Amino acid sequence: MDDRNEETVGRRTRRRGSDLVDAIHQAAILEAAENGVSGLSMEGIARRAGTAKTSLYRRWSVPADILLDAMYSHFPQETPSPDAGDLRGDLIESLVILAELGEDPLGRAMFAVIAESLRDPGLHERFESEVFDPKGGRFTRTVLLHYAEQGRIDPARVTDVTVDIGEAMVLKYAVDHGRSPDRDRLARIVDEVILPAIGMDPRASREQ
Template sequence: MTDRNRTAEEGGGGAEPRAKRRRGEELVAAIHRAALEETAEHGMGRLTMEGIARRAGTAKTSLYRRWSAPEDIVLEALYRVFPVEEPSPGADDLRGDLIAALVLMRDALPEPLLSKVMGSVLDEATRRPELHERLYKEVFDARGGRFTRTVLLHYAEHGRIDPARLTPVVFDIGEALLIKYGVDNLGVPDDDYIAAIVDQAILPAVGYPPGAGPVG
């Protein structure tokens, strides 16, 4: 082998190294990440398959083999990254699980990429009602029902909460108060405030005294 051939094969002499060929889940993960980054940078309304493919470093045809439109990729990516509370299997610590759910939500809100993407999707959904419907069906509801709702349904299924108490208003108490705090204070609440939401609002609404310990 000549020095010239050896240099070319080893990537020396200023030649760029050949890109690693990605397949399966590795490629899907790269496309998901690219879709989220493109949405955060350009907005949902200006999202294109070309832009996603370029950022992911793959051919546009690779995208069309699995998805029909850019929003399909974004919603699937959001499904994979959207945080979802996992209540205790035995449904024996309602207060602790509710606090954990709201902490999970609080810690996810400031995450730059997720917050920008969610903001862009919701903004576009004001002009496209079908996108709003898909966001709830394919992301929020598909991932278990969203934070405290996930916990409350889990405890109702285990017979620890009367299902009749679980109205849409009760489901939304924790999330609504968390969001209101952010709007009023331009920040996120500390753990004590989250515990107060659970003790003073959610637990009484489902029939437990404030500060109720583990549910036996």
């Protein structure tokens, strides 16, 4: 049985440098997405990348290093650019970005890291400092801070608790349902939880 990656069987060329590194990165992300962080192995990554273990050990010493490297290289740079017009729309959009990550191997790998973080806080710290922070991936936090700066929402309402609501609710949904919430659900999270928390409850006016 030939268990090498389809794309690599019969390949006669020999990849070097960034071509090879990219292939290894992709392999690491796919492995993490499918098998979790604890399921990563040098053998598995090498097999999927269609390369030899020796090529891996030449650059990294443990599988987690490859994964963090891979995620840093491929994590989408967040471009918040809220038009500062439509708070509700911008909040939903920032959650859509997060939710759509869940459909992507990269996002699944990210969730795998988050899952492992419950047991391995060190991994979470590395993910935050080596991937998440450099790429500015903060989703609803970015939007809320932006609007607060502009004085469009009460800055006192934008706390380290409230900026986490969106991510927390999406994470919980993913845990419970095994998939990312759809757009309707995200809109409900914004309307029923985030907006009320920042003092802009859409229902508040209708009541009383």
